[in-house]
Amino acid sequence: MAEEYREPVIRITAMPADANAYGDIFGGWLMSLMDMGAGLIAARHSHGRAVTIAMDGMQFHKPVKVGDEVSVYGELRKVGRSSMTIGIEAWRRHRHEEEQVKVTEAVFTFVAIDDAGRPRAIEQES
């Protein structure tokens, strides 16, 4: 792989409890994992509480199977006064193999909020 090394925000094994009624991994579980990953990036960047206000463009390219290792990668794409746009990808790797395949991607929007739940300004990097 000539690809640049990226640090995953989450790396986890898909378990039977994460499967749908047909035995493959449930799309909703992947969505929730991606939201968790985006939430980590948002909290880390804004140094505080941040919540999801929107998600768009999620496409599921390939199925994930029980036992696969799932890695979530994310990047901060845009920072507004109190909002953050975060691109998230999920990749699967069969537990016996080295090859990783992208299974889904989406764009999340988070808002940094204060203790009262009101939007707060994010410190801007120069």
Place this chain on the structure above:
Amino acid sequence: MEFEAGGHESGELVIRVTAMPTDLNPYGGVFGGWLMSQLALGAASLVTRRTGHKAVVVGATDFTFPGVMLVGDELNVYASVQRTGRTSMTIATRGFGRARASEHQVEVATGLFTFVTLDENDRPRAIAATSEIV
């Protein structure tokens, strides 16, 4: 907003469940990812019921989270068929929270799901054009 059972403008009630402590985010609010996964479960149930086939999510778009929900609140998910293609179906979902001791429902999550129906070999299969599909 108050609705009669089975008479909701947003479609059919596909899920009614209480948000529990395991469904929270690190800040103690209901986790957005849990809401998304409940909407996905509800949408999938409607597709399977309408088409009679196995169906998997291939897309999820236009998600918004307009309100907040607390632990112990009841989540109500409503789903309706927005579009039926040859092998795909698009479902509009809306989630409303209701505090345990209240009759008032607040919209907490909305989104669109696209499903593809599959045959026994996991290949896309055509959705029968029956009048049942609305």
